[in-house]
Amino acid sequence: MATVSFKSATRIYPGGDTPAVDKLNLEIEDGEFMVLVGPSGCGKSTSLRMLAGLEEVNEGAIYIGDRDVTHRPPKERDIAMVFQNYALYPHMSVADNMGFALKMQGVSKEDRAKRVGEAAKLLGLEEYLDRKPKALSGGQRQRVAMGRAIVRNPQVFLMDEPLSNLDAKLRVQTRTQIAELQQRLGVTTVYVTHDQVEAMTMGDRVAVLKDGLLQQVDTPLNLYDHPKNKFVAGFIGSPAMNLLTADITEGGAKLGDYVVPLERSLLAKAGSDKTLTLGVRPEAFKVADQGLPVHVAVVEELGADAYLYGTAEHNNEHQQIVARIDARMPVEKGSTIHLAALPDKLHLFSTSTEERLTA
Numbered sequence: 001m002a003t004v005s006f007k008s009a010t011r012i013y014p015g016g017d018t019p020a021v022d023k024l025n026l027e028i029e030d031g032e033f034m035v036l037v038g039p040s041g042c043g044k045s046t047s048l049r050m051l052a053g054l055e056e057v058n059e060g061a062i063y064i065g066d067r068d069v070t071h072r073p074p075k076e077r078d079i080a081m082v083f084q085n086y087a088l089y090p091h092m093s094v095a096d097n098m099g100f101a102l103k104m105q106g107v108s109k110e111d112r113a114k115r116v117g118e119a120a121k122l123l124g125l126e127e128y129l130d131r132k133p134k135a136l137s138g139g140q141r142q143r144v145a146m147g148r149a150i151v152r153n154p155q156v157f158l159m160d161e162p163l164s165n166l167d168a169k170l171r172v173q174t175r176t177q178i179a180e181l182q183q184r185l186g187v188t189t190v191y192v193t194h195d196q197v198e199a200m201t202m203g204d205r206v207a208v209l210k211d212g213l214l215q216q217v218d219t220p221l222n223l224y225d226h227p228k229n230k231f232v233a234g235f236i237g238s239p240a241m242n243l244l245t246a247d248i249t250e251g252g253a254k255l256g257d258y259v260v261p262l263e264r265s266l267l268a269k270a271g272s273d274k275t276l277t278l279g280v281r282p283e284a285f286k287v288a289d290q291g292l293p294v295h296v297a298v299v300e301e302l303g304a305d306a307y308l309y310g311t312a313e314h315n316n317e318h319q320q321i322v323a324r325i326d327a328r329m330p331v332e333k334g335s336t337i338h339l340a341a342l343p344d345k346l347h348l349f350s351t352s353t354e355e356r357l358t359a
């Protein structure tokens with residue numbers, strides 16, 4: 001097991017004018033489950049591939065433990081990678097697929113069988129060892145790919161969207177299994193996904209990337225409670241945080257006729273901006289007698305809770321609003337209700353820099 005450090009690691013693809021990964025600094029602890037998350041094209045796979053040695057590092061360095069591996073070939077890094085498409089050999093049995101890397105390393109037949117057997121037991125694959133990949137379900141293939149990584153007993157697991165080929169229900173089950181397995185094995189893991197729910201449920205910590213730049217790295221709860229900027233605020237959480245541009249007035253921020261009272265010291269942080277961005281999570285709105293008038297478009301009933309989707313008007317523009325409400329409280333489609341933001345759950349962002357203003 002080992003720590004992993006990205007030290008200003010940068011990748012510029014040939015012919016590319018902007019870096020695919022730009023000065024990534026990230027310290028991953030021994031045994032930690034670190035998730036890299038962000039929209040498609042933000043540099044997640046490139047970061048992982050640099051760590052694996054499959055992609056050149058143009059500037060900066062990468063360490064595994066205290067070894068500088070920046071210019072080491074993949075096989076000297078002591079890592080095992082699980083790919084999105086699993087990359088199983090179709091003509092080989094499950095057992096041979098799982099043991100292949102060990103065979104290449106010259107591990108004896110007996111030792112191979114032992115290690116493959118142990119991994120198969122861990123993954124519930126014992127009865128499938130003689131089958132070919134095509135005779136397996138998607139979930140079983142995914143486990144074979146995991147098994148192939150496990151038998152190598154590496155210092156670090158790397159996983160690039162390993163669940164994206166599974167259907168929604170299996171994906172939810174499998175993410176719990178992977179998280180449990182990782183905890184049991186205690187192997188430092190870097191896991192890539194574009195799905196923020198997956199990131200939040202699996203990661204000890206989550207690193208959010210956008211356009212090749214690391215935005216924030218923290219525990220799932222801290223990311224949710226203290227997003228550093230408007231991008232992270234909107235990306236983490238489902239349904240997404242309401243991000244509303246409001247006019248700065250004496251003593252508050254104004255949306256239509258609704259004024260959210262704010263302390264003077266907080267408003268001062270907006271500098272010369274005339275507006276600021278109010279961030280309100282769906283659960284931080286309350287139906288009230290006074291507040292932001294919202295025209296109700298849809299109410300999505302989920303049993304205990306319901307989500308209300310509607311629009312509010314501000315400076316002659318419609319802003320989309322989503323609020324979590326009590327499912328037992330009747331709200332009619334097409335009606336207008338008032339929503340008040342809970343003051344202690346408010347997030348404020350600068351309109352010009354998009355950085356967080358609240359603590």
Ligand SMILES: Nc1ncnc2c1ncn2[C@@H]1O[C@H](COP(=O)(O)OP(=O)(O)O)[C@@H](O)[C@H]1O
Pocket residue numbers: 013014016020038039040041042043044045046047
């Ligand atoms: N082999 C490549 N050659 C040139 N550009 C690439 C290559 N691979 C990825 N890119 C570009 O680098 C950026 C990051 O890609 P990638 O790391 O695959 O993103 P992600 O995994 O987050 O979707 C994207 O703009 C992508 O188009």
Ligand SMILES: [Mg+2]
Pocket residue numbers: 044045046
């Ligand atoms: Mg990718």
